[in-house]
Amino acid sequence: MVRVPVKRLRGDGTILPQYMTPHSAGMDLFASLEGDVVTVDPGRWCLIPTGVAIALPEGHEAQVRPRSGLALKHGVTLLNSPGTVDADYRGEIGAIMINLGDEPFVIKDGDRIAQLVIHPVCRAELQEVDELPPSSRGEGGFGHTGM
Numbered sequence: 001m002v003r004v005p006v007k008r009l010r011g012d013g014t015i016l017p018q019y020m021t022p023h024s025a026g027m028d029l030f031a032s033l034e035g036d037v038v039t040v041d042p043g044r045w046c047l048i049p050t051g052v053a054i055a056l057p058e059g060h061e062a063q064v065r066p067r068s069g070l071a072l073k074h075g076v077t078l079l080n081s082p083g084t085v086d087a088d089y090r091g092e093i094g095a096i097m098i099n100l101g102d103e104p105f106v107i108k109d110g111d112r113i114a115q116l117v118i119h120p121v122c123r124a125e126l127q128e129v130d131e132l133p134p135s136s137r138g139e140g141g142f143g144h145t146g147m
Contacts, residue, residue: 002057002060002118003057004054004055004057004062004118005054005055006052006053007052007053008052009032009051009052009053009092010051013032013109014030014050014051014052015051015110016052017029017030017050017052025117026065026115026116026117027115027116027117028067028112028114029052029064029095029112029115030050030051030110030111031048031049031050031109031110031111031113032049032051032109033048033049033108036108036109037107037108037109038106038107039104039105039106039107040076040098040099040104040105040106040107041099042099042100042101042102042103042104043099043100044098044099045079045096045097045098045099046097047094047096047097048094048095048107048113049092049094050092050095050113050114051092052093053090053091053092053093054093056085056086056089057087058087059087059120059121060087060118060120061084061085061086061087061118061119061121062084062085062093062116062117062118062119063083063084063085063116063117064078064081064082064083064084064085064093064094064095064114064115065078065082065083065115065116066078066081066114066115067112067114067115070113074103074105075099075100075101075102075105076097076098076099076100076101076105077097077098078096078097078098078114079096079098080096083095083096085116087121093116095113095114097113097114
């Protein structure tokens with residue numbers, strides 16, 4: 001279990017991220033709006049604040065991911081997905097929501113808008129070489145292995 005300090009940025013009304021079932025991989029993130037609602041028109045996007053900031057332990061990241069129900073039912077998902085919250089970031093977590101559906105999508109304060117997955121990070125040290133070792137795939141690119 002990883003302990004992550006969390007801070008409410010807009011008072012006690014801000015809903016902290018939470019796991020909705022005992023085996024959920026991600027915590028739901030909730031909208032923390034200054035006004036009553038935000039409407040995202042079809043083809044448009046906007047940053048939805050969550051009202052929370054976290055302090056991840058070194059060697060971890062948080063990924064902001066879409067909620068499958070919003071995508072299936074309304075065509076609403078996240079740009080820059082998954083978004084990465086770095087261990088040294090202390091600002092507010094936001095979700096860049098886009099409406100790919102046909103109808104305006106209304107977000108109310110307290111709505112579940114995204115999920116947050118905490119994950120260990122493996123950092124790499126790059127070593128420049130003149131040639132890469134061969135592999136069975138070689139340089140085959142997008143879709144080269146068929147369907």
